[in-house]
Structure formats: C-alpha cells, structure tokens
Amino acid sequence: MGMSNFRILLAVASAIVLFLYGLEGFSQEIQRLGGATLSKWLGRLTESRWRGLLLGAVATAIVQSSSAITSLTVALVDAGTMSFGSSLGVLLGANIGTTSTAWLVSLKLTSIGPFFIVLGTALSALPTRFKILGKAAFYFGFIFFSLNLASFTLKPLAQNRMFAEVLSRSSTSLMGVLAGMLITAIIQSSSITTGLSAFCLCNRTSCRQRRRFQS
Secondary structure, three states: OOOOHHHHHHHHHHHHHHHHHHHHHHHHHHHHHHHHHHHHHHHHOOOOHHHHHHHHHHHHHHHOOHHHHHHHHHHHHHHOOOOHHHHHHHHHHHHHHOOHHHHHHHOOOHHHHHHHHHHHHHHHOOOHHHHHHHHHHHHHHHHHHHHHHHHHHHHHHHOOHHHHHHHHHOOOHHHHHHHHHHHHHHHOOHHHHHHHHHHHHHHHHHHHHHHHHHO
16 A cells, blocks of 8 residues: 555645755855845846846756845846846746756756755855855755655655546646646745646656556
C-alpha cells in the first residue's frame, strides 16, 4: 500500500512551505548582499527597454523573486531614478525571469540542493563577509532541496487515477490559466506554481513512457 492521498497532499504542502521559506530567505540575503548595486544597475541600464527587459529577467532569475524586483522598480520610478516607460521593460522581464524555476526543474538540477546547503553552512562559520555568502548559498540550496522534495512527493500522485482524471478535466487552456491564477494568488509565488506544474508534467510523461514500455 502506498501513501494515502491525504498524506501525499500534506507532504506536498510541507514541501511548498519549505520552498517559500528558502525563496524568501535567499531573496533577502541577495538583496542584503547586493541590493545597492542592483538598484544602480536598474537605474543606469534601463534607458533602452530591451536592456531593461533583459536586466529584469536576469535579476529575477538570480534573486528568484519577481515581487522584489517589481517593488524595487516601483521605488526607483517613485524616486525619479527610472522613467515609467523604462520600468515597463523591467517589469515584463521580471515576469519572464520568474520562469527560471521551471527551466531548472526541466534540466534536472534540483539534486544539487544538499551540496549548497552544506557549502552554505560551512561558509557561515567563517568571518562576516563569507557568512553573508554562506547564508545566500544555504537558502539557494534549500530552494532546490524543497523542489526535489516536492518532486518526490508528487510521484505517487502521477499514478493516482483520481488525480489523473482531475488533470485531464482541467487540461484546457482556460482552466489552466484560471488554476494558475488561483494558486499563485493563494500562495503568492508564481515560482512554486511553475515549478509544481513542471513536476506534474515530467511525472505524467515518465508515467506514460513506463506504461508504454510495459505494454
């Protein structure tokens, strides 16, 4: 007998909470480490909308928080450092950069989490400068660890008939958009939404391939 549906959902919810904790901690440490530098880059390199788009995407992929980049952009516009027109490219880039989580999932890089957790813990024992880097590395690894945990806990659901039926009924574009909006509005993180979607897709694909091989 496998895990009950309730225990599976509880494990997935726990993985989501751990992911959000790691994401928030990593975002705070990165901003503490280079917040002033990031602010200067956003102010100087956004004269062109295309450069603003690229910078917004890269910054969000590094910080792993489109909300942080959006808030920083709004603050720069309010301070007059950045024009409203330039901010549009950054905001669009931030929404593109937040999909980096799904790319990392698809590239099977989530197993590197424990390495960064150990590295971050070791660096935290060193002097102040390395301690800040250590905290960032720890939370970075924690993000991958929680994503890997979510992948592990979602695997039993891929073989669950009821779960497969729910996915098939909500596989239309409209239902997918509505479900994505609802989940993101509840947990306030598009990264975990895209990450879980990628995991579900990978698990369903591997499950189908396994069934074809067995047949």
